[in-house]
Amino acid sequence: xxxxxxxxxxxxxxxxxxxxxxxxxxxxxxxxxxxxxxxxxxxxxxxxxxxxxxxxxxxxxxxxxxxxxxxxxxxxxxxxxxxxxxxxxxxxxxxxxxxxxxxxxxxxxxxxxxxxxxxxxxxxxxxxxxxxxxxxxx
Amino acid sequence: xxxxxxxxxxxxxxxxxxxxxxxxxxxxxxxxxxxxxxxxxxxxxxxxxxxxxxxxxxxxxxxxxxxxxxxxxxxxxxxxxxxxxxxxxxxxxxxxxxxxxxxxxxxxxxxxxxxxxxxxxxxxxxxxxxxxxxxxxx
Numbered sequence: 001x002x003x004x005x006x007x008x009x010x011x012x013x014x015x016x017x018x019x020x021x022x023x024x025x026x027x028x029x030x031x032x033x034x035x036x037x038x039x040x041x042x043x044x045x046x047x048x049x050x051x052x053x054x055x056x057x058x059x060x061x062x063x064x065x066x067x068x069x070x071x072x073x074x075x076x077x078x079x080x081x082x083x084x085x086x087x088x089x090x091x092x093x094x095x096x097x098x099x100x101x102x103x104x105x106x107x108x109x110x111x112x113x114x115x116x117x118x119x120x121x122x123x124x125x126x127x128x129x130x131x132x133x134x135x136x137x138x
Numbered sequence: 139x140x141x142x143x144x145x146x147x148x149x150x151x152x153x154x155x156x157x158x159x160x161x162x163x164x165x166x167x168x169x170x171x172x173x174x175x176x177x178x179x180x181x182x183x184x185x186x187x188x189x190x191x192x193x194x195x196x197x198x199x200x201x202x203x204x205x206x207x208x209x210x211x212x213x214x215x216x217x218x219x220x221x222x223x224x225x226x227x228x229x230x231x232x233x234x235x236x237x238x239x240x241x242x243x244x245x246x247x248x249x250x251x252x253x254x255x256x257x258x259x260x261x262x263x264x265x266x267x268x269x270x271x272x273x274x275x276x
Contacts, residue, residue, distance in 0.1 A: 001230075001234065002223065002224070002227035002231050002234060003224070003227070004221045004222065004223060005183055005221075005222040005223060005224065006182060006185050006186055006222045007145065007186040007188065007219065007221055007222070008220045008268055008272075008273070008276055009218065009219060009220025009266065009268070010145050011218040013215070028142050029139060029141075044144060045142055048144055049220070049275070051218065053218070064248075065249055066246070066247050066248065066249050067247070068244055071256050072264075073216050073217055073218040073263075074216065075213055075214065075215035075217035077151070077214050079149050079211055080147065080191070081148065081149065082145070082146045082147030082148075083143075084142065084143040084145070084146045086140075086141070089140035096140060106199075106207050106208065106209050107206065108204070108208065109204050109206070110202075110203075111203055118209050126209055126211040128147065130147070134146075135146070135179075135181075137171070137184045137185065138146055138185075138187075
């Protein structure tokens, strides 16, 4: 059977696109790939695309630049997303969160020695930074 | 500054955990990493974790196995997720979707030659399969 090579696009739906983009750019240094009234796409480690969608802005089919339609989608709530970090940069991340006035809501040690830091983005989405040793695959 | 190595965890919130897990396992062959009443975690290419959460099942803090609390989160709607595929497996994927009685809702050619196939999971989440040439980073 054919194979899936990975998750490329992960989406968050946000109340204020500019505010959300500033948060992820400012805290993580993610580079903008695309930005319009509906969507702000950020490069994560040049391997993934974090898609910030304006909540309610994609409930109708949207024309693709080269023709065809992108089907509708939308989301609400405070969803979860997890980013990989190196174990030896955990303290630097904790310090960087403090500098950006982001409160660590919880810190957990995984069964295989990894650490998870949990905090909120401006929309209340639950962001996790994970060092290796949380999952068997990471 | 410290770096983010990628997106490890991407979450979907679903009405029926068993139905959703069967869909992603059956269609894509994703391996189960963890399964309980609240959560079904699947390995994607042994590089990412697709977290299927029972909708409404994580609205209170959840004890982590080794102590501490995982903060609450939840989501609704039909959100978007995109998986990477090889260009030379596009036809095999279209065939596989047909075999699994999954209707392709839209097919789009990107400006740099990539192709996107869009379809729905059992909860109506908008799933995309992308070949290289959609984003500058992929």
